[in-house]
Amino acid sequence: MLKNVAAVLLDGVHPFELGVLCEVFGIDRSDEGLPVYDFAVVSAEGPSLGTHVGGLTVSTPYGLDRLEEADLIAVPAGSEYHRREYPPGLLDALRRAVDRGTRVLSVCSGVFVLGAAGLLDGRRCAVHWHHAQELSRHYPRARVEPDVLYVDEDPVITSAGTAAGIDACLHLVRKEQGPEVANRIARRMVVPPHRDGGQAQYIERPLPRSSCDTVGEVLAWMDEHLDQEVTVEQLAARAHMAPRTFARRFQQETGTTPYRWLLRQRVLLAQHLLEATDETVDAIAWRTGFGTAGALRHQFVRALGTTPNAYRRAFRGPQAAA
Numbered sequence: 001m002l003k004n005v006a007a008v009l010l011d012g013v014h015p016f017e018l019g020v021l022c023e024v025f026g027i028d029r030s031d032e033g034l035p036v037y038d039f040a041v042v043s044a045e046g047p048s049l050g051t052h053v054g055g056l057t058v059s060t061p062y063g064l065d066r067l068e069e070a071d072l073i074a075v076p077a078g079s080e081y082h083r084r085e086y087p088p089g090l091l092d093a094l095r096r097a098v099d100r101g102t103r104v105l106s107v108c109s110g111v112f113v114l115g116a117a118g119l120l121d122g123r124r125c126a127v128h129w130h131h132a133q134e135l136s137r138h139y140p141r142a143r144v145e146p147d148v149l150y151v152d153e154d155p156v157i158t159s160a161g162t163a164a165g166i167d168a169c170l171h172l173v174r175k176e177q178g179p180e181v182a183n184r185i186a187r188r189m190v191v192p193p194h195r196d197g198g199q200a201q202y203i204e205r206p207l208p209r210s211s212c213d214t215v216g217e218v219l220a221w222m223d224e225h226l227d228q229e230v231t232v233e234q235l236a237a238r239a240h241m242a243p244r245t246f247a248r249r250f251q252q253e254t255g256t257t258p259y260r261w262l263l264r265q266r267v268l269l270a271q272h273l274l275e276a277t278d279e280t281v282d283a284i285a286w287r288t289g290f291g292t293a294g295a296l297r298h299q300f301v302r303a304l305g306t307t308p309n310a311y312r313r314a315f316r317g318p319q320a321a322a
Contacts, residue, residue, distance in 0.1 A: 001071070001176065002035075002037070002103075002173070002176040003035075003037060003038060003071055004037070004038045004070050004071045004179065004225075005021075005025040005026075005037045005038070005039045005070060005071065005072045005073075005074065006039075006040050006041075006042045006043060006062075006067050006070040006072070006073050006074070007021045007022070007025075007026075007039075007040070007041050007042065007073075007074045007075075007076060008042045008043075008044055008064075008067060008073055008074070008075055008090065008103065009041065009042065009045075009058060009060075009076065009078075010044050010045055010049070010078050010081070010084075010086070010087075010090075010113070011045050011050050012050060012051065012052055012078040012079035012080060012081070013048050013049060013051055013052075013057060013058065013076055013077075013078045014051065014052055014077045014078055014108075014163060014258070015051050015052075015053055015058075017076035017077040017078075017107040017108055017110070017162060017165055018041070018058070018076045019141065019167065020056035020107060020162075020163075020165040020166050020169065021074045021076060021107070021165070021187060022039070022041075022074070022273070023166075024166070024169040024170065024173065024185060024189075025037045025039045025074075025169070026039040029185070029188070032184065032188075034181060034184060034185065034302070035177060035181060038207050039133065040060075040062045040070075040121070041058065041060045041062065042060065042062040042063065042064065042065060042066045042067060043058075043060050043062065043116065044064060044086075044089070045085050045087060046089040047059055047060065047061065047109070048171070052078070052079040055210070056177060056285070059239060060164050061093070063283055064087075064089050064090060064093050067093045067094075067097060068093070068096075068097075069096075070102060071095075071099070071103065072102065072103045072104070072105060073094065073097050073103070073104045073105070074104070074105045074106070074107070074110075074169075075104070075105070075106045075107070075108050075110035075111075075113045075114065076106075076107045076108075076165070076299055077108035077109040077110050077161075077162075078109060078110070080118050081110065081112045081113065082109055082112050082131055082134050082135070082138070085116075085196065086113055086117075090113070090117075091113075091116055091117040091118075094113070094114065094117040094119060094209045095102075095117050095118065095119070096156055097117055098156065101155060101158075102155065103155040103157060104119065104155065104157070105156075105157040105158070105159070105168060106128065106157070106158045107129045107157065107161065107162075107164075107165030107168070108131075108160065108161045108162060108164070108165065109128065109131055109157050111126070111131075111135060111158045111310055112131075112135065112138065113123055113308070114156060114158065114163050115135065115138060115142060115287040115305075117215060119156050120139050120141070120142035120158075121139070121141040121142065122141060122143070123142065123143060123151075123153040123156055124143045124144075124145055124151045124153050125143065125144055125145065125151050125153065125156070125158040126144075126145055126146075126148050126149065126150050126151040126158045126159055126160045126164070127144060127146070127158065127160060128160050128161035128162075128164075129146045129147075129160065129161075130161070132144050132146035135170070147305065148160065149164040149167045150167050150171060152168075152171065152172075152175075154216040157171075163191075166191055167194070169236060170182045170185065170186055170193060170194070171194075173185060174193070174194075179193070207231055208214075213238050214239070214241075214249050214252055214253065215239060215246070215249055215250050215254070217238075217239070218238050218239045218246075218250075220234055220262075221238060222235070222258075222261070222262060222265070223265060224291045226262070226265055226266050226269055226287075226288055227286065227287055227288065227289045228289065229289070230262075232246065232247055232258055232264050235250075235258055238280055262289075263303075264297060265301070266288040266289050266290060266299070267288075267299060267303045267304070268309065269287070269288045269299060270284055270285075270288045270290075270296060270300060271304075271311065273287065274311055274312040274315070275307055275315045276313070279309050281293045281297075281309065284296065284308070293308075296308060
């Protein structure tokens with residue numbers, strides 16, 4: 001049963017991500033019939049810690065020994081967590097916690113602390129999309145999933161950036177104490193109890209400018225004619241190659257097939273038009289080569305985990321045209 005929660009901090013902690021943990025687990029809501037957690041803020045580096053907000057510090061009387069009694073240890077994000085070293089005592093405490101069945105949860109870059117403790121080895125994990133490649137590089141045995149909001153690999157739970165920490169915390173409450181408790185906490189926080197989709201829709205993927213040697217001109221032409229249906233044979237003819245040779249060169253220079261490259265560019269263009277214009281989804285489907293709103297929706301959901309209308313509302317507000 002989830003009763004005892006400790007948020008462990010390092011110097012440079014981000015106050016918002018710490019606040020997420022405090023809001024879910026640190027507030028006494030017993031007057032509403034909700035569980036009360038024995039919550040403590042623990043320092044891994046002395047009684048007073050700096051934050052990434054100028055002049056703001058965090059003080060606490062609790063040290064690493066407080067982690068020994070916790071049912072859940074949460075690690076919020078912090079500045080430069082992806083390139084610093086961590087106190088050996090903290091890493092040992094996290095490993096002991098997992099060995100005895102205690103859950104550990106990270107918010108955003110807090111996942112690098114779990115990686116340093118070896119807790120990501122062989123496990124799926126989430127992180128803010130901005131840090132996904134670096135996390136994979138630091139901890140190659142981790143199975144990084146950059147498109148999801150959180151991953152529950154019990155007893156290790158990892159979440160992506162900032163608000164995804166709320167999703168992970170509410171997921172854990174829902175799992176341990178049922179949907180009614182999680183829903184009531186979410187209502188008090190004025191957040192959805194559960195969000196559909198992942199963080200794929202938030203990842204910045206600008207339209208690439210190719211430096212490919214032999215298919216570069218064809219890529220540029222494809223980029224300018226996304227609304228047209230083309231075959232490999234037609235593209236190969238434009239490149240003055242046999243179709244099989246063209247397909248092989250295309251794979252070598254882009255890392256994907258012509259169809260997949262074209263599909264990705266169309267989704268990228270659709271994202272741009274949904275964010276920057278008031279064109280209808282039908283018009284965008286036509287301009288991007290999907291033909292119909294249904295086809296656009298199908299590929300959009302497959303690529304980003306959300307619908308075109310939901311994407312537009314997320315980036316332009318609920319008043320945006322559908």
